[in-house]
Amino acid sequence: MKQGGQSFGSHLRSLREAKARTDPAFSLRQLAQRCGVTPPYLSRLERDEVAPPSEEVLRLLAAELGEDTDVMLALGGKISTDLRAAILARPKLFAELIRSLKDVPDHAVLRLVRDVADGDW
Amino acid sequence: MPTLENNALVFRFLEIDPEARFSIDFQRTLRIPDSERDYPLPPGFGRFPLRHVEDYAALPAHTRRRGGVILPLWQAEALWLNFGGGWGGDLPVAVKVAAGKINAVTGETWTAPLNRNPQDYVVWPEQPWLDGFAIEPGVIRQFVAMPLGEGYSVEEQLTEDAEWGGLQISVTPMRREAWERLKTSHSVGLMEEVAFSMSSCASAEMGLGAGGRMRQSIESDPYTLEDWDQRATQRVFVTLWHASRWRALTGEPVPTEPPSAEDYARAGLPWFQHYGRGAEPLHGSDRLAGVKSVGTLHSEKTETSFPGSHDVATPEPVRLGPGAKGPREIKHGLDW
Structure with missing residues (x-):
């Protein structure tokens, strides 16, 4: 690759x-x-x-x-075990999601990544 | 807000530099003996797992309200914070770290703004990691986890309360204008070099106590307070959870226990020493210097010596930092 x-x-x-x-x-x-x-x-x-x-x-x-x-x-042409498991759990959904995002710029993809929630402390 | 990627907290500041990225992971390590001797830096044994607090409904309501992430560790287990960057340049950041909302650099109660007198934060990439509470110039006491509520944590000693536990962290990036100036100055070369060199309890909640003494300088801020963009600060609460309760909470395997300092020394493995740029280290906190170590408290409470308190032989430490190349060693797998 x-x-x-x-x-x-x-x-x-x-x-x-x-x-x-x-x-x-x-x-x-x-x-x-x-x-x-x-x-x-x-x-x-x-x-x-x-x-x-x-x-x-x-x-x-x-x-x-x-x-x-x-x-x-x-x-190395591999997908990590945890990612593979996540995809296999919902293959259709993730395949669709990845295809739809493949040309989206990085900053837009990052908006989809889940933030670590901040709370009351 | 940060994201959670491969068991690291990743902070991005797209409005300042779309390429900039700063990460914090929490390294497993051995607990150095709790004696009067100053030890060099131990290695890392890989990242602690981190999980989103909001994924676990079984956590107490107060933990869920705080948000952030959860990290499993054993009673009397030590950890260090590993700071890293990567990708498009090393945008400097000011990092505030507190344990039980007690600032690890000053010993004062957590406040949001950055303070300069005394400096209550560390600056990355000058400071590649943080292993404990700053007690004297060039000396820290190692972060050691103990169950919250048993009187061992620094928070409990200084506030007589066991309210928070865990770690609290804020990350403030450099202002865009200051970053642009820095990038065009020759000091960026120096910074790249630094970055390369970095290369059975009642409560499941843990707080951090003060462990053995270790040689680690907290470097003074080479920039001005105005260089930091405090409107862009991001923060996170890290709940420390007893490893014995990890499987019950997450369904994941219980983390293995780290080797003892004795095991490590017997194997003849290396220790480390960081050589910075020769900048004056911060004085360390008199408040934190007055805190009793976990080993001392254990002896007082139980009239027995704390396990692993005996000094171990350490070879000449491996030099790291701007004056000596090479990252601090992180050993993967604990089966050596």
Whole structure:
């Protein structure tokens, strides 16, 4: 999947390399180890030679690299378990809602996001 | 008002900068020993869950009236506030934090406006996180949850009442004109660097008491009071709910208990120290300095020592902040 012209692999690589410039803990080997994958596999992911990994690995990568989890999952062509459950509970309604919102500007979509209610304190 | 996204409170100020975004999540952590020693910063163990109060009809009426969010934690569990930005630049914000409506920086009762003398708020991105009550220059006492009504919370000690508990937070953005000026000045480079570096009880309601001593400076506001747009302030009440009652309320699994400082130290894992820009830290609150710690109160009440009070060995802390790169470590999963 591509976003802003960047593939999943190149996005992953640019995030990791930016961190690695100042922190050796973000070498291919060390990051792979922390995310429970092998360095060659991570390298192939970065070169888009294999399909994006599981939701679990995407979440670990997002946490390690400081990327938003939903963005990382979307780039990896996945939908998080909680979102999938929400859609499956009311598939027709949510499919319609997402289609109707796909071209709506961000600020208008944000008006639909539920606020944290403030009360009397 | 803020939104709730991936267990973080997200504040947007579309009228000031449509791209700006500030978030607060609440990090699980270990409780440092409640002794006279000053500890470095412990890591985070991931975000506490947050849920909308209005979704749970079983909550007491007074909790529902306050609105906001609910967060589960265990008795004597510690937490820290993790501040973050992201997306289109780092619009500075002034963040007021109170526990039981006692300001965590000044020890005074909550008031809505920002005050400068003494400063009763922290400024992000200068302040990347907050772990406790400011008691001395460069020293805080860790936020530690205890059941409300048992006399442990700072609120109960200072007001002799257990009315509020929880955490109260307000976030005030910089005025648009001041933000425009700042963006065009070279100090934005510095700010980006800072942002990168950040990288069995009677009551289910919890209040925050004062735990062990930790080295953390509260940085003074580098801007003027007029730079803050107080008409755009957003606020939220965070109710702290005993983790043992979480499943009954929400139907969700009970959160696991965090490791002890002893377990963590035995595993030889890192501690942290933040190095700011060398700005003068705030003095800390004499009122808060006079508060008894949770461990001291426990000893007085029960004549037994508080669990986890023994000092632990800590290695040289990892340096973080403008003078040293790298985010404060957040370990996901507690199965190490």
